[in-house]
Amino acid sequence: MWSAILSPDFFSTILRSTTPILFATLASSIASKSGITNMALEGIMLFSALFGVIFSSLTSSAWMGLIITMVIGGLIGLILAFFVLNLKTDEILAAIAINLTATGGTVLIMVAFSGDRGVSSSIKSISAPEVVIPLVKDIPFLGEVLSGQNILTWIAIIAVILLHLFLYKTPLGLAIRAVGENKDAAESVGISSRKIQYIALVLSGVLASMGGFFLSGGYMNMFTKDMSGGRGFIALAAASMGGNTPVGSLLVSLLFGIAQAFANIMQLTSMIPYEIVLMVPYLATLVGLAIFYYGQKKKKERLSGK
């Protein structure tokens, strides 16, 4: 097992497993920064995974498929925002509705397109390309890890930087943070909190949809039923642990990527039953949350003067 862990393959798997969670975690972060919990990430990812397959097949282009999927993701974010901000629906209930619609809706649409209710293998989808980096690919070990990753993995990392600049360096980012932290303060200087939260939720939907697209067009090459596998929910935990910052999101997502990569290796090498191995990422979430919030509680107690 140790040889498997020290192999470049393992590190490459970490990056691959991190990618969808990272997108979702960034999506959760930006929504939370504006003061809204976007629990619909799971549903958005699931829809996006399916639409990615369908539209890349229909347009015969991975890029067109990705762009259309991002638009749809943004639209779902818009729908969520409409329910929460205009109709004053409870944000959790609205999200549950979207998630349930995604679970049933994706199967329905898949049956309509492929006649199959489990996997979409009959649809000829096109995955996003892998990036072979010249020179780097010849470096032993590191080359094997970095070169040959899916382009979306790199886009995710670039997204971390862009989102950081957006949130901390632009007026709109400042407004998002102000609204999320003290709505009254923002409103008192003429910032429309509704407009800001609309923007944040649409961006959140777009980011989540990129994670969903990667699942069926990078991580795997087809759509399978319920393939988001709780990543949208793990992302909520991850974003919270990362302090809802882009850089924090990257670090915590990497931890979950490592947990996922371990699960993958254990499936191949260990004697532990397959079902238990599959639990690893979710257990990691639980343990991570416990440790994180215990630390937070201690810190609070210390600050409030015992």
Place this chain on the structure above:
Amino acid sequence: MNDQTVLQMNHIMKIYGNGVVANEDVSLELRKSEIHALLGENGAGKSTLMKVLFGIEAPDQGEIILKGNPVSIKSPQDAISKGIGMVHQHFMLVPSLTVAENIILGVAPKKGLFIDMDKAVEAASSIAKEYNFDIDVKQKVEDIPVGIKQKVEILKALYRGAEILILDEPTAVLTPQETDELFVQLLKLREKGHTIIFISHKLDEIKKICNRATIMRNGKSMGTYEVENITTQEMSRLMVGHEVSLQFEKEEQKLTDEVFLKVRNLTINNSQGVMKVDNLSFDLKGGEILGIAGVEGNGQTELIDTLTGLNKKYKGEILVKGKDIQNSSVKDIREMKLAHIPEDRMTSGCAKDLSIQENLFSNQYKDGKFSGRFMMKKKAIEKRSDELIKEYIIKCKSRKQNVGMLSGGNIQKVIVAREFSTQPDIIIANQPTRGIDVGAAAFIRKRLLEFRDAGCAVILISADLTEIFALSDRLAVMYKGKFAGFFTDVEKVTEDELGQHMLGIKRDDVLEGVTYD
């Protein structure tokens, strides 16, 4: 009108949806380079008047004239653009942002797509320098003390071009040193030609820095005075005086021998560690009403929360009928026959989405009369509800109507009916008639007297001095967590005297008759 006049509010009338007349024909005139005090008790209508000026509330009648031109101010943004700034009591700051970021929020200087942070810092520090505010604008707001936060709020308003600055009880949260510092700054602002509206009920502060004062009472203006031509005594009389006295038939007092409530050396700190009740001792016997007067925020809320068991963090001793309540739950205390009419009927008095019947029984649903082993006794409850509705003249469609649908007076009657129906020995009534109609108020007052005559011990906290005078057998005035005055012969107390104690002008060190030892 004066050539120095910058703003006039003429004959402002504001009636809220629930029928409360918050401002009745109030006029205010502000001049350039003045600090103008707006003085009045809580609920006198100061805040409403300022909300009208700052565009948060629209007046029902009246006009606002800014530099000679009639204007309508539709929103806070509108007010800001017309040069009116407001520093709220609760700061409107974003804690994780820096001082500079808070100042430029919403009007950030840009460089391409990004915020020009250098320029923002420079702008913020230059305005701080211009007005002699010593602030490091790169600090995060969460790391700075309250006094500085307030300065940031003032700078925020100045950065947006405020010429008229409304300060809502600015010294309420400050230490004496911070207050002095604020005053130096305010005087500088005045020198530079700004107009400052200083909302307060601290007379010594008004004497210290204000030019003129407009005094409000019960939604009306009691006039505007040159501060140097009016004494604090006169101000306090204008502020707390009452128009009509209430007449009640009070029976001869029959005190019980037993002390029902005994409080010794009670000290309470609030969650921020500020001392709200300071070494307070008193006794209460059955058959008397102890009135507690005082400007809001002088420890009354903390005292009541502690007596009723809602707050458990205190030092000292509280004995209810001889039993220490340190380890008693609210339920235990209620079982000692203590009833509580809470200050805020909507948040802690009732469950507004439950029916009248359900509210009436929320303190006794476990009683054997109304509940069996598993199920509540529907018939008994319904019968009793109808009786109570009739007895307390609660105007409603049926006992099944939600409490939230009733008028304020009837909601209060539901709460009073619930509390009184358990035949209490001790009643703690906190603002029992605030904001309700005259009829309901008279009914509740009469009931309180009936309970007193029947040998019940009553604590009455009220902002309505007429009520306090009419009902109390003994009268305490709370100021900064202590009794600043205590009177055993209520009829001899003058309003003047009471007002001076309430505002801390007069503070008695030796209090007679507080305890029965």
